[in-house]
Amino acid sequence: MTRSEQAGDLLYRRPISVWWWTRKRTYFLFVMRELSSLFIAWLVLYLLLLIRAVGRGEAAYADFLDRASSPWLVALNLVAFAFVILHTVTWFSLTPQAMVVSLRGRRVPGAVIIGAQYAGLAVVSAFVYWLVTR
């Protein structure tokens, strides 16, 4: 037996608990951020269902609205909305780490990149609001 094999036998490998992500606030937030993508997927599906209902005419749309007001669906969508906010805020704040933006040879500060994303979100939201209410 070689020395490294002997050493390997004597090493102690600590087991990792299934609940490792509850040990630290940052780990927990990370897992919630990952989980938020499921709720994003649900809201995309929900939007597609809404568009389909609109496409099928007034009766289908009224039917969709009727189902949308059920307490279960309202509760689910509220939870989903909370996760969407978490998703947006956490990813926006991570962007400057992943992207280095330079303007005229100078590095743009992280706060500006984050601010630009919120500004972009505000512009798109305002456009959608105008589209729906005009």
Added chain:
Amino acid sequence: MDDQISLRVTRYRPDKDLEPSWQDYDVPLREEWTVLDALNHVKSDLDTTLAFRWSCRMGICGSCGMNVEGEPRLTCATFLSDYAPGPVRVEPLGNFPIARDLVVDIEDFMEKLPRVKPWIIRDEEQSVDDGEYLQTPEELDAYKQFSMCINCMLCYAACPVYGLDPDFVGPAAIALAERYDLDSRDQGARERLDVLIEHEGVYGCTFVGECTRVCPKHVDPAGAIQRYKLKAAQQSIKAFLLPRALQS
């Protein structure tokens, strides 16, 4: 302030123990003492059998990383008084196998580090007579942050991805790859990309960001990894859209 604080230290004697256990030591609580000073006090005055790694005592060598109260820290830069009244839990760095007491086996990291070729690669080495490779201050700034890594492995201890999948190349190695990629004297980006776009390379990372939070040198390995992903993705899109442009 009490004049004593209790250190709760992991003990593991590979020839005797099947698993680690705790041992408590009472040490003087001095304002200027770090956790490493307390361990050295234990070693010299209380129990000579305690094993741990250390060298420089000033955050340069990267040897004294341990988990203090569950957080990966350089023990030479972690003050006892911040944990008063105690006890202070001191464990071996997380995610690495324990060799003895507070000493972990770093074989895996030592094997991974050279895989990303963290040295300057040139297509053609210029002769010594031609002088040194010159660099502007801006070119130095481009990679300086990533060159501060001292290989202390705190980022590996903090990374849940590495804990769950030990094949992951890991934060420090990828940050070092980025350090050489961003160096104006280097021409080895292509070679490193081949290693890092594999499944266990950058795409293993899910951007937990804990590596950056625990880094004592503010290297930001998480940032380096995400930039690498962006670069790799841009490369793939370019190769798909402009296959001929890349060949020339």
